[in-house]
Amino acid sequence: MQLFYLSYFFIIGLVFGSFFNVVGLRVPEKKLFQSQRSYCPHCNHTLSWYELIPVFSFIIQQGSCRQCKRKISIIYPLVELFTAIMFAYSFYIFGFQLELITSLLLVSLLAIIIVTDLKYMLIPDRILLFFFPFFVIMRLFVPLEHWWSPFLGALVGYGVLAVIIIVSRGGMGGGDMKLFALLGIVLGYKEILLAFFLSTLYGSIISIALLALKVVERKKPIPFGPFIVLGSLTSYFYGDFLIRWYLTTFL
Template identity: 75%
Template sequence: MQIFYLVYFFIIGTVFGSFYNVVGLRVPEKKMFQSQRSYCPQCRHTLSWYELIPVVSYLIQFGKCRNCKQKISIIYPLVELLTGVLFAYSYYVFGFQLELITSLLLISLLVIIIVTDLSYMLIPNRILIFFVPFFIILRVLSPLEPWWSPIAGALIGFVLLAIIIIVSNGGMGGGDMKLFAVLGMVLGYKGVLLAFFFSTLYGSIVGGLLQGFKVVERKKPIPFGPFIVFGTITAFFFGDEMIKWYITTFF
């Protein structure tokens, strides 16, 4: 039965991942409800149902549009796979507990952020505002220890990024600041600090490699959203164990 639910959540995750691709591409351009059907961004061909099967359609079509034969961005299937894997892992970690809903919503937010930041270098306010009420309710129903941790986490996330923005003269964006405030509400004060640490660590390593291999030019802005996403995932799923290991090892 465990395997059945893992497969189930993986499939559901890929379906939602396909939808989050659409949300991430349309919300910044305010086109979310202007067209009910998905279409090829190159030739505007309306996609049929069999062209919209998560991951499978991309593989069958060899990563190309059936109509214009232009390449489809690899971001689409990667986002679908990532969402599926994280949905399944969430069930594996939490089972049918309330924290599972928190995990699925957090993953949903993060996946949309990946799409918007990679596509537009933007973290839309309306996306954050949509998720905030759900996280508030969930943290009331499933509180962290101590109870004030989400409040402190939100404040720390906001203030920490605000200071960095001021000191670096805009080295990070206001969207990152607001996102960390929301993440602090979910992760608590310890978790948001850990998420920030891993975000900057991943960003430094990957950014350094990209510049070292001349994939991107020096001083050219790199979307920081994906690094925040993976830093947050690390902190959310493994943060407690890391903190316990650190305390028992060094104190």
């Protein structure tokens, strides 16, 4: 039965991941509710249902549009797989507990952020505002260890990024600051600090690797959103363990 539910959440994640791609691409351009069906961004070919099967259509079409043969961005199947894996993993960790809803909402938000930040270098306010009431409600129903931790987490997440933006004179964006404030509600004050540390650690290591491999140019800006995703998920699922390990090992 466990395997059945894991498979179910994986498939549901694939479907939602495909939708999150659409949301991430259309919200910054204010086209989310347009009636036009999905289409190829290169030749405007309207996609048929069999061209929209998550991951599988990309594999079958060898990553190219059937009409114009132009390459399809690898972001599409990666976000679909990311969402599917994290939906299934969320169920594996929480089962049918209320916290599962929070976890699925968090994964959904981060999946959309991956798309908007990689495509537009932008974290839209409308996305953050949409998820805000849901996270607040979930933390009321499933509180953290201290009831005030989500509120302090939001202040800490916002404040730390605000200080960095001021000191670095725009080294990070306002979208990152608002995102960390929202994540602070989910994670609490301790885990949001850990999430920030891990995000910068992941960002430094991966950026150095990309520069060494000449995947990106030295002075070309690198989106920080995907690193926030990695840091936040690590902190969300393993924050308590990592903090306890650090305190018992080094203090």
